[in-house]
Structure formats: C-alpha cells, structure tokens
Amino acid sequence: MFLSQKKYAMELRDRAHMASCNLTRTPVDTESKLEADGDPISDLTLYCSLEGGLQYLTFTRPDISYAVQQACLYMHDPRERYFSALKRILRYVRGTLDCGLQLYASYTSSLVAYSDAHWALCPTTRRSSSVAETAWLYNLIRELHMPLLSATLVYSDNVSAIYLTVNPIQHRRTKHIEIDIHFVSDTVARGQVRAFHVPSRY
Template structure:
C-alpha cells in the first residue's frame, strides 16, 4: 500500500519533530511544512484559526460544465422546490453523474450544499432534464460563492453542541422525510449530514425522534473520540431540536407507551439522556441550524443559517472586497 499524503498534527512540537524525523529515517518522505493544500482542500492560516475551502476544485467543476461565464444565483435551489422522478430523460446521464459526484466531494467544505446535492444524488440512475437544470442552478450558486469555505476559530468554550431537524414527508413521491443534523465543537462545525429517511414516518414527532437518534449516535462517536484524545469537554453534550413532542419523549419515561413503533430509537436516546451523557433541549425553529439540511429556504433564512454554520467568504477576499456573494 502506498500513501501519497499525510497530515501530522498535535500540541507537542518536540514530539511532532521527533515523529517526522523517525518517519523520514524509515521512509522516503518530503516535509512540505505548514498545511496549505491536501487532497483538493485549500487551507489558509488566519489570525484566529484556519480557513478551509475548495475554490480551485469548484472552478474545475464549473469549467467541466461550461458554466464559467454563467450568471450566478443567490440560493442553490428555488424556495419550496422538490424534485420528482418524472419528466424528459436527460440525454447525457454520464455528465450528470460526473457533476453530481464532483459536487458531493465539494460538500466537504460546503455544508450549505448538502441538502441540494443529496436531492440531485437520488436521481443518478435516470436523471431528467429538470434534474440537470437543478444541477446547473447549484453550479451557478457555486460560481457566486466560489471563495466560500469553512472557518475554524479558537474558542474558550469547548462544549459539544448538536442540532437535529426533519421535514416530515418532504418527498412528494415516497412521503419519506428529509432530515439533517450538525455537530459543533467549541463553536466550530465538525460534522453534518443531510439525507432522506429510509422509512415513512407516521408523524412529525416520529421523524424528528428518528433523526435525534441518528444525531445522538454521532454525538457519542465524537465524545468517545475526544475522550481517547484526552480532550473531552467537562460540560455535558447538548442536542437541540425544535419539536417539543420529540424532546418530551427523550426526557420522560412515561411516554414510552406512546412510542412503541419507534421503540429501538426511544430506548437508545432515552438511555443516554437518563445516564447524563446527553442533554436534549428545545430550540426555536428560526434558530434551528439543521433546517438548512432539510429543505430549500428563502434567501434571508438561507444566508443566516449558512453564516451560523461558519461558511463564509475567505478572510482576504472580505478585506479586498473580491468575489462577494452579491448574486440575484
């Protein structure tokens, strides 16, 4: 097995240098210094932390789609739009799959694209003309936000905070719910997901509770990882949800009889809450950051949630005024 690239990080500079020296003695490697580029990810060091983007990669996608000169748009999907499987077949499905695959990799630093890319990914087998138009709109949005990426800054608060949300019966064809969640560590976004639930939920409470179970599973993974690294925050991890019924289920054992059809998820979440490892709290819908992972939003709401996800313009671009998100 050959390894082309590796990132070495830590808080002990002496140990890092010893590791690099020992590795160089054993293998033929080249030390490129401070992290700046890794597998298509561009890393910039700022006064407060790191900025990670994929501007060059995004530009390559636009060139492949012949949309370099296209007019940019303010959101990746029209407000309230839902894609369906019917319509005229797209004549070049290979191009469609290639562009969607490239966009999937772009979501590594662009969580604001997660919902729409997940939506168009559901039609890889038989894309239609409407699906390709949706992909083109995503790329036009990317053009207007080419130098956007994830900003990681140092915070005194190292707590773990999660958001989970579901849009009940979002899919008009299968009536399965769209769901998403995000996890923040010390105010920085470290994990997120946007998908369609694998089963039909019988109520909005059920769909919300199922995504809570998914989010809690990832929270536990993050907690265990930080514990192994010796960096687990002293405060209890919190999961925020905007569905009061789902919050009630997670905190009240007397509600068990009402949720027999989601028995497994109930026991999983309830056990973690009762043990004190996880805390669930209510958050108003307008502050539900995971809402951006479940449906298309109007521009003001979309841009507000995008900024809360730490997705922003490159700091140097903000100073020079270049490539602003001034799309229509």
C-alpha cells in the same frame, strides 16, 4: 486556518461548460420540490461526474450540502429536472468561489445540535428529515481524545420528541419507534445528551 477548494470549484464549473453562466443567490429553489418524474437525463456520464464533484466540494462548502444531497436522491434514475438542480448549484458556486471553511482554535469542548421536525418533507417517500448524528459525533470526538466536558445539547422544535426522551413510558402510537426511543432515552439517562425546545422560527 481557512480551507478552500476554489480551484477545484472552477474546474468543476468548466467541466459543466458554465464559465459564463448567470449567477444565483441560493443553491436550491425553495419554491419547488424535486420528484422522480420527467424526462431521463441525456448525458448520464456528465451528470454523475458533476454530482460526484459537488459531493467532494461539500467538504469545504457546507452551504451546498443540502442542495447536493437533494440532487442525489434519484441517482439510480436521474431526470432532467435534477440536472437543472445541479446547474443551479453550480451557478451558486460560481458566484461564491471565495467561500470556504474558516477554522478557529477553540477551548470549548461542547457539542450543540439543532433538529428541525420537517414532517413529510420528501414528496415521494413522505419521510421526515432531522438531525440524528449526535451520538456518532460524540463517539468520534472521544476517539480523537478530545473529551466533552458537558452533555451534548440538542435543540428541537418538536415538543413531543423532547418529551419522549425523558418519559420511559411507551404508548401504542410510539411502538414503531420503540428501539430508537430506548436508545435516545439511554443517552439522556447517561448524561450524554440533553434536549431542549427551540421555536421553529429560530
């Protein structure tokens, strides 16, 4: 089954008056980070409309999810540079209108997750971003009556985080994440999750 929102993407492009815009090969500019400074957006209604439309489009376009999420970081006080980021996403969407989700029948009932330890990725809050949804997905799959036959495999490039999943001893340096570590250790002990190291270059 192929899921596509091509018609909706075209309507979104037209709403932004970008029917004949230049195309771009990527949805996000990897050279610059979005920050909370700059001029306020002149047309807030259009910005919010396009942002909401792009969020809806991510249901069948996971390739734009990260870029859309980054553009949503300052919805409470958007700046012109965020509007530029939205336009870049729309230029990318215009060049990839035929993309969508191809779903195949699968008999493998396993869940695999990857986590990249981006230290201080957000330039404003200095928070790290990583994958933390495996427990939720595990429970969702169980609620759909599709039991997992094996533990969820989590691959991470953070050796220290993997070590903490199996080491019940806490140190002063990990006190601030003690509750989270206990939750992860419990899921590993129950056999729901197994953590493995994968180098960053993969």
